[in-house]
Amino acid sequence: MDKKHLELMLERVKQHPSPRAQLEQYTTPSTIAADALYLALGLGDIVECKVADLGCGTGILAIGAKVLGAAEAVGVDIDSDAIEIAKSNAEELDVNVRFEQMSVLKFEEECDTAIQNPPFGAQKKHADVPFITKALAISPVVYSFHLTKTEDFITKEADLLGARITHTVEYKFPIPHTYPFHKKKVKHFEVTLFRLEGRKYD
Numbered sequence: 001m002d003k004k005h006l007e008l009m010l011e012r013v014k015q016h017p018s019p020r021a022q023l024e025q026y027t028t029p030s031t032i033a034a035d036a037l038y039l040a041l042g043l044g045d046i047v048e049c050k051v052a053d054l055g056c057g058t059g060i061l062a063i064g065a066k067v068l069g070a071a072e073a074v075g076v077d078i079d080s081d082a083i084e085i086a087k088s089n090a091e092e093l094d095v096n097v098r099f100e101q102m103s104v105l106k107f108e109e110e111c112d113t114a115i116q117n118p119p120f121g122a123q124k125k126h127a128d129v130p131f132i133t134k135a136l137a138i139s140p141v142v143y144s145f146h147l148t149k150t151e152d153f154i155t156k157e158a159d160l161l162g163a164r165i166t167h168t169v170e171y172k173f174p175i176p177h178t179y180p181f182h183k184k185k186v187k188h189f190e191v192t193l194f195r196l197e198g199r200k201y202d
């Protein structure tokens with residue numbers, strides 16, 4: 001499946017009807033999800049790999065990974081409502097993805113690739129750090145979205161964890177009016193996708 005068709009397919013993934021602010025639940029746009037997945041595909045990190053989507057929300061990245069040829073795709077999220085919607089999305093799109101309702105900190109399965117769009121830390125400072133730590137603990141390759149302005153911090157965290165950043169891609173990430181404290185219909189954030197290689201490559 002080419003990138004455009006993947007994007008169109010991922011547009012059919014239903015969003016969370018009642019996202020929770022404390023979990024910073026935002027939908028990854030299908031255009032950005034498709035682009036990130038195609039980067040991973042081109043670098044050999046999807047086909048015949050076990051791919052984990054940590055903090056999977058309604059499943060867009062896990063579903064996309066499986067469509068592109070992952071041997072196994074598993075999505076993990078603490079929110080039971082998100083997991084139920086993710087399961088429904090996979091079923092409606094006829095994609096075989098396993099979803100687990102738990103904290104990502106409790107997920108212990110080794111994978112070939114982890115891909116994630118963690119909380120940016122707007123509600124709780126550095127809320128994305130446990131996601132990076134867990135992803136690098138279970139996988140030698142990690143794709144992770146973070147605010148571009150935190151790049152120096154992410155670089156330092158990666159170094160502390162024995163990882164290195166191999167690729168970065170910048171996006172304008174649209175966040176629609178989702179919570180009562182939002183003042184604009186849509187606000188765009190500068191977000192960077194980081195590809196990291198961890199200790200298992202040493």
